[in-house]
Every structure is written in structure tokens, then in C-alpha cells.
Amino acid sequence: MGVLHLLFLTLSLTTMSTKAHNITQILSPFPDYTTFNNLLTQTKLADEINSRRTITVLVVNNVAISDLATKNPLSAIKTALSLLVLLDYFDGAKLHQLSGGAATTTTLYQTTGRAEGNLGFVNITDLKGGKVGFGSAVPGSASDSAYKKEVKKIPYNISVLEVTEPIMATGILSSSASDMNITAGLEKAGCKTFAALITSTGVAKLFQVAADKGLTVFAPSDEAFRAPNAPDLSKLTNADVVSILQYHALASYSPIGTLKTAKGPIITMATNGAGKFDLTVTTAGDEVTLETGVDSSRIASTLIDSTPLCIFTVDNVLLPPELFGKAPLPAPAAEPVMSPSHAPVVSSPSKAQFLRRLRRRCSLRLRHLWNLRRKVRRRNRVRQRTARRTVKSAPAPRNSRRLSKPYSPRQRRLLSPFSCPKSFISHQFFFSHLEFVLFFS
Template sequence: MSALRFIFLIATILTVMTVVTAHNITAILSEFPEYSEFNHYLSETKLDDEINSRETITVLVLNNGVVSSLAGKHPLSVIKGVLSLHILLDYYDNKKLHAISDGTTLSTTLFQTTGNAPGDVGFVNITDLKGGKVGFGSAVAGSKLDSTYTKSVKQIPYNISVLEINEPIIAPGILTAPAPSADVNITGLLEKAGCKTFVKLITETGVLKVYQLAAAKGLTVFAPNDEAFKAAGVPDLSQLSNAELVALLQYHALASYTPKGSLKTTKDPLSTLATNGAGKYDLTVETAGDSVTLDSGVGTSRVASTVLDSTPLCIFTVDNVLLPTELFGKSPSPAPSLSPDVSPASAPAPDVLSPEPAAAPSPFLSPPAPPTEAPAGGPAPSDGPTADSENSNANTNGVDGVRALTLTTLGLVATSVSVMISFVLC
């Protein structure tokens, strides 16, 4: 019995010691007004959500003057790409920068994960230039180390590190990336991604025009692939009224720019284009590592791939058709597979696009009311730039938080050990 108690208490101690320190880049940078512009654009591009969703990260910040100069010349989509190059998927502090093996290394950046980084464009070259200097530059062959490490801002070892550099890291071609326009060919992108059935439906019902109107301010689309419409359990869409079909298709989009990083940090239900007074028509998000799953209340669907992520438009493919409880509160009856060449029974599109007059008109079509039977839904070395930094105490602040957490953990461990000894001696 004593042995069993001992094992149980050891397990308890290990559980107590498993403490995860979360970070919030927006809150961290809010302590430093000289980085307010950088902080603003992290939020504007939703890169803050991506940073907060990762356990180990280094952010290379730029002061307000540098960011303002960059932002004044380029659209938001380009700014996002540039800032993504300043987010390293590894932990670097002052000590590690000056202890790089062989004096140089390549680090993967967040830009590399977008799928828009050919070759070495998504990597950053970090080189110890000695004499207390560390240079940063694109990893593309022939690129110069135009950026220099100036000081350490804040660290939560080995979770997040914020370092200042003096100039932006610019990879070849990143400033000439085309800006998104209001006439993005949504249907062309979706067809190429294997979503021809979905394209046919949104075109014939007029929902495509709703998407295009919403895209100017922010739009995220979850497009089921063609195989999703052939899956067992998918309802017979030809049995839906035109208004119900419109609601179903609007349910597959959000009236906001919500990239994958933002989805991973979402806690509350997401309103869709179908959301109105007649029903919630919302989605909940489940995450497991880098995987994101959407839950409609009737079933779930994995976010399979990113077709487009260019502020303010984001398009994903999903594995299953999203079925809202407002329309499918009961298990839907199986239906014949729907191919891209089969059109559901519906009224002409012009009738759908002519909503009834209302006191507060909306750019989105109004979905039907739900059926009545539906259920309710560390200090820097003296030779480093940080030695003269006015924010050198920032490191101490970050470490103090970890120390406090460590002391709390040690206290709990000590208590557990005392209890363990008492049990063993019994």
C-alpha cells in the first residue's frame, strides 16, 4: 500500500510541475511605446494571434520610425509578409546570439509557413559579427546583412524573446508582391483548389456576390472540396428551399479576415455571414497542435488547406460540408452524391439578391428562421548591445515572472514531498 501511495504522490508532483507559461505579444509590446506601430501592424495583420499560438518564438521588433517609413510605401499585404520575416520559429536571446555555432546560422521564419516562400526566402541568416554585433539578413544567396541587433527588449525563457534590430529584413521580391484587389477571382481560386461543386452553388444562388461585397472589409471562406459533397450523410441539397441553401452557403464564411493563426487562438463561437436574429448560425473551433477543426453542432470539419491568405481575404478548403443546427437539427437523411454538373433546385439568383426592405439593411442575405423542432443550439553579456539599453530592465521583468512561477511551483512541490513522506512513514 505504501508503494502505491508513493507512486500516486510522485504522479501528483509531476502534474504540479507541468506549468505552461503563456505569452501575449500585444501585452508585452504595450509596455514599450517606441514599438506601438509594430504592435499595431501585428494586430492589423493578425500575426499577433500566430505568435501567441506558438510555444517557442523570437520577435525581431522595429521602432516606430522604421515601421512608419515601411508602411507608408506598401499595402498591408506586403507589410504582413515583411513582418512575418521578423518572427523566428526558435528562441534567441542575447547570450544565444553570441554563441552561434560556427558564427552563423539560418533560422526559419513565420513567412516560410505561408507557402508563399520559394527557396530560401522564408529563412533568415543570423551571423555573429563579433565585437558585440550580430547581423541579420535574408538567407537568399547574395543577400546582405543589412540589419543589426541593437538591444534585448524582453524574454520569457525559453518561451518568447523580443529583440530590437535597426533595419527591416527584406527578402528578394517580398516588396513587389501583388496587393490583393477588390476583384480577386474567388471562383478561379476555388476551382483550382478542387471546390467546383461549391463554386457552382455560390454562383447560381448569388452568394458569390455576397462574398465579393464582404471581401472589401474582410472575409474568410471555408470551402468544402468536391469529395465532401459526395460523403455519406450529406443531406440532399435539392430538397432545401432557396433561402435555406443560401443560409447554408453563407454559413461557410465569416465577415472578417481570420487566418489560421487567429482560428487557433479563438475561444468564443464564430459568427458567420448567416448569423442574424433568426438563428445563431455560429461555429466553434477546436485545435490540436497545428490542426484546426470546425464544429457546427451537427458535425465537424478539418481545415484542410489554405487557398489564399492575403489581407483582407482568407480562403480555406475543408474536408466536410458544414451543417448548421438551425437547418439540420436532426440527423440529415443521406442524399445522392452531388457533382459539379448537378444544380440544386432553386429560385433564380436575382430573386435571392433582392431582400425584403428593412429598417437597417444588411449587405448579406438573410437566412431563414430555424425549424421549430430543431434543438437549441538572462542578463546580457557586457559586450552586447543590451549593456547600454534603456530597456535593459525588461529582461528582468520577464525573468521575474518566471521566477515567481518557479517559486510557486517549488512551494507546491515541497508541500507534496512533505505529504509524501508522511504517507510513506505511516
């Protein structure tokens, strides 16, 4: 019973650890965190949190976060909130059991690739009097944010803790990139061909206008345009080239966490009444792949992730099926029909040839049966002579009265006239000869 109980406990913990969570649903019953919950949704951080496991979210009540929410753009708010998402599991008990009374942990902001130095790390310190403080790992930063209480926890999956105020660091609110030049950023990231195309076709202006409300761009690298399967844009019309470029953008802010949780087709900026021009996202671990129906491309890196703008680099040029649909399979080639004049003529044997072949076969069969009969008769005569010699040379039994049978079974079998299949050979010979005679009569 003890082993079964331990097995059941292990399975229960495994089920709990793999259970999916939803941070917005966890915070929805608490009215004190309404502003914080809304900001997670607007910045798409909720999707990133839901796609991860073993995570800790430090929440702040409506009063403490009001200054951050009202005095800063959404991109800066997302950066500040990313420091409140710890990529490790901490609950109330673990905070008071830190080795050495302090620990440094990684935050979600560190995964963006824009954190300089220790800006993407947070120090956790077990202070005197049972208090726990949180502060930026940047040298000189104070642990001003203090732990208040546990809000919700799913053991070893997600823990939600309330802290007194957001974690701030020098320069954290000035790292906005929403007003950057898109083409300049693409050229710097090695996407010069894509940047030149959107500039020459006027698509860059559309991207710049859409970036104010939300824009996601999948920029192919220069190597992608030189790949063997890359399209020859010189053979396409200007409208088709514009459709391909718009096919690489979404009119919404969709960071990597949102793409991981996306279900169903995603509408692109090329979508119109003439075609769907949509994409499908597949996820394998941390790798995200875009499927078009014609080809696929892996998201290689995140160039910009600053609300409401997100730019990714992809390995291949995305080919919409509306322009590069799969060619139908070729029909099977029809078999050539030969005219009667060219058809091969199969000559049938004449009656005389047929009779000659049949006579020869019958003659060979009769000869074979006759030779077989002669061999059997010769072998039978040898056996009979051997049996007679054996009987004559055998000594007489001591008590002849008790001997009821003068010969042994072997001797009787050798002396028997039916020891070889004479009758069988004779019958075969007779019926074969009869068949031959009847056929030619």
C-alpha cells in the same frame, strides 16, 4: 537537499516554459514600438505568435517601420512582418554563441505555403565587433538588419529582440493576393463545386465585396460534396442553399492563429434574426476543427492567407443546426394491450387434483423416512456386533487393577445405544405422520 533543489529548479523551468505569453501585452509598456504592435494586431500576427511556443520576435521602432507601414497595403505588411518572427528561441547570449558564427532559421512566413525558394528563411550572422546581422536567405541578400538589444524574454518560450530595420527580400512586397479572383482560386484548389454554387447563387459577389474589409472562407472540397453525409441541395430551397454557403464564411479576417485562440461561438455571414448560424472552434495541437452542433470538419489546408482575405479548405460540408437540426429520438413504442377476450386463461387446479398431489408427496416423504430409519438401524446392529468381537479378542491387561475403565472410548461409542440418531428419525417419522393425519382428518 541537493536533489530537492534540483527538482524544484526543474519544475520552475517547466512552469516558465509552458507559461502563455501575449505579445501585445509585452510590447504595450514600450512607446517606441506602438506602430509595430498595432500592425501585429491588424494583421492578426499577434494571434499566431501567442499560439506558438519557442519563438523569437524581432521588433522595429516607430521610425524604422514608418515607410513600410505607410507605403504598402496591409497584406504586404503582413508578409514583411512574418519574416521578423523566427520559429526558434534566440536571446542575446545565444546570438553570440552561434556554431560557426552563422545560422539559418525558419520564419513564420514559411508556414503560409506561399514562400518560394528560400524566401521563408532568415540568415543570422555573427559579424565582427560583436555585432549580429539578420538578412533574407535568398541568395544575394545582405544582412542589413542589425541586432540592437533585448526587449523581453521568457526563457525557452519567447524572446523579443530589437533590430535596426525590417528584413527585406526581392519580391516580398509584391506577393499580395488581396485582389485575386476568389472563384478562380477555389477552382484551382479543387473546390469547383463550391465555386460553382457561390457563382450561381450570387454569393460570390457578396464575398468579393466583403473581402475589402475582411473575409474568411471555409471551402469544402469536391470530395466533401460527394460524401454520404453531404446534403442533397436539390431538395432545398434557394434561400436555404444561400444560407449554407454563407455559413461557410466569416465577415472578418481570421487566419489560423486567430482561430486557434478563438473562444466561444463565431458568427458567420449567415447569422440573422432568424437563427444564430454560429460555429465553434476546437484545437488539438496544430489541428483546427470546426464544430456546428450537427457535424464537424477539419481545416485541411490554407489556400490563401493575405490580409484581409483568408481561404481554407475543409474536409466536410458544414451543416447548420438551424437547417439540419438533430432529429428527436423516437418515442418508445407502447406495449400492446390485450383485450380480455384474447388474454391467456390460466387454469387453476381443482381441489381433487390438489389433494392427490399432496397425498403423493406425503407418501413419498414417509416412505423416504421409513427407509432411512431401516438403514440406520441396520448399520447400528453391524457396529454393535463388530464392537463385541473386538472386545472379546482383545488381550487382558497386565495390571487389571490399574484399569478403571474396561472399554476404550471408541468401543463405548460403538456399544452405546445412542450412537445413531434413532430418536431423530423417530421424531421425524412421528411428526410427519401426525401432520398427514391432521391434514386429512
